[in-house]
Amino acid sequence: MRIVLDTSILVAALLKKGTAYRLLQYALKRDRFDIVSASKQMEELKSVLNQKFPGVLQKSEVGTFINLFTQAAIMVRPQQVNLSPDPDDNIILGIALAGKAEYLITTDKADLLALGKVKTTKIVHLSAFIKQVSRYGR
Numbered sequence: 001m002r003i004v005l006d007t008s009i010l011v012a013a014l015l016k017k018g019t020a021y022r023l024l025q026y027a028l029k030r031d032r033f034d035i036v037s038a039s040k041q042m043e044e045l046k047s048v049l050n051q052k053f054p055g056v057l058q059k060s061e062v063g064t065f066i067n068l069f070t071q072a073a074i075m076v077r078p079q080q081v082n083l084s085p086d087p088d089d090n091i092i093l094g095i096a097l098a099g100k101a102e103y104l105i106t107t108d109k110a111d112l113l114a115l116g117k118v119k120t121t122k123i124v125h126l127s128a129f130i131k132q133v134s135r136y137g138r
Helices: 007-015 019-030 039-052 059-072 087-098 111-115 126-132
Strands: 002-005 034-037 103-106 121-125
Touching: 002 007, 002 019, 002 087, 007 019, 007 039, 007 059, 007 103, 019 126, 034 059, 034 087, 039 059, 039 087, 087 103, 087 111, 087 121, 103 111, 103 126, 111 121, 121 126
Parallel strands: 002 034, 002 103, 103 121
Antiparallel strands: none
């Protein structure tokens, strides 16, 4: 199963070590999912961490995470799309379409979730996805 994790999920995984972190660990350790991403998403991740959470993580921590994540993920060139009311979300949608992802997982309650589905990619909230992957949620 191919999935795309919205940048908000990656930020949460790095900062909180909660549900998003456990999902990421589960996906990478069990080879249950193929995570699809792009270098543009990694740039966005660095930017968000620097602008919204300056000094919370060391640059080496962020660099290590990005290196490991990009080695584990299927890296694609995002399709150019204009599908979301929030232009910043279009990169994530472009990654999902280019990578033929079955799911785009997000915590964005406004724009992305409102789309519901784009072509064959279902857009779901993190908690809903956790419930769908059966034993992980227990």
